[in-house]
Amino acid sequence: MTFHNKKIAIIGLGLMGGSLSLALKKRFPRCILYGVSRSKQKIRYARRNRIIDKGSCDLRVLLEKVDMDIIIIATPVRIIKKVITDIHAVARNKPIVTDLGSTKEELLRWVDRSSFSNVLFVGSHPMAGSHEMGLSVIQKDLYTNTMCFVTKTSKTSRKALRVVLNMWKNIHVRTVVINPTRHDKIVSKISHLPHAIALLLVHTTTRSGAAVLRYAGSGFLDSTRIAQSDASIWIDILLSNKVNIIKDLALFKNATDTLMHVLKKGDERKLRAFLLQTSAKRKKIKSLL
């Protein structure tokens, strides 16, 4: 399947959905991009700014009128199942459906169990974004040169997987095919644990008022930047991956205990080893990108 002349719907017009629509329109000028949002205002804004070609406030109504080739669900995690159920209820063709959600295990287990007859679902999780939200901050290059996880299970349609991989590659996104269980373990470590830690850091340092933070420098600000992210998106993520996150928080706590013990004893040798090893590991990460 090539993408020219295809009909693509994007459900959810926020930073992620809006930026993806722009990138797809730029790469495939002859596709028709349909934007779906409950907010008429967002649709108006998106049409006026040529972020989408057409808009609708009601996915079911839209799908009853138009057979989509690809549907991209760009909503918070908890709404994804509901959207898939809606698509399943009304789609007459067999659209390829993907999402942009940050957790995958629970969703794909549900999708596989449901065995939808008329939805070919493949999960996507692009490692792109910002702590800022909404259509006003969209960027046509948000995804360029980033990486996207794409799920594959025993029930995943080969054709749908190929199309979704192709879509990402076409807008210069490197793809990593992964099973949903492993995906959720990895993102707990690289994204959800760091997010929880940033929140806990802000919480701990502002316990007795935020006054001391008037002196915070770039180190503190960088360490806690992600704590500014949208709460409703993160409630879904933290709850839907809570098993892995709780495990990683427990590991973190153990490491904290060890460090506290080393500090209490003033064990310079162990502290030096910890600092040297850790800073060397961190320096290596940069070079992997």
Added chain:
Amino acid sequence: MTFHNKKIAIIGLGLMGGSLSLALKKRFPRCILYGVSRSKQKIRYARRNRIIDKGSCDLRVLLEKVDMDIIIIATPVRIIKKVITDIHAVARNKPIVTDLGSTKEELLRWVDRSSFSNVLFVGSHPMAGSHEMGLSVIQKDLYTNTMCFVTKTSKTSRKALRVVLNMWKNIHVRTVVINPTRHDKIVSKISHLPHAIALLLVHTTTRSGAAVLRYAGSGFLDSTRIAQSDASIWIDILLSNKVNIIKDLALFKNATDTLMHVLKKGDERKLRAFLLQTSAKRKKIKSLL
């Protein structure tokens, strides 16, 4: 005291000392800046690149020859006492001495107890820097528009305090006069705790190899940037402020326990409140700068 024509010595030619020397030379072209380092190579580099006017490998020898007006100690924390002792041993005039170290309580207690007859010491802690090290990354604007803590105790010379405050203001650094005990409590929260947390985050996520981190995005990288900092500088900082850091790590652990409990129970209401409050607090911090 004005700064024109003064003799200023900077002990330690790294990022902090080198950048300060450049800023002072730019602001006070008629001062003479003396750089002191054990490394002849660094002195050669600093002279060749006009970072300093004159250099010496031996502070005692230099002070036997030249009466400094101001001496700035830009070494790791643990060496500061040794440098002050050296100055005390050979200075014939009564130079004003300051430092750039990140902890102050232990140092100032020692200074006040020592009652040096020929050293007027005032502690400085500029909230500027980088995780990168050395003369090759110095910037003449490293300090511009940043903030610097300056210590005041019952024994601090008024004159020396005035001169040190003046020096910082002249290179566009906002100063905050503070007592050393309160200083160390504050920087534990805004700098040392975040540093320890960044190290623990890298440590926890790389326990079973660094492989997963090939997928890390900008969130992870920002959260852990400071973990790359120089180990020897941070051993000194963490050990010299360990009482406050251990207290803050304990608070952090308590908050972690609470979050783990909320996640385990799937308590959406509490999780939402935590996320909303914390992200609102973090957003406020930016606006204080």
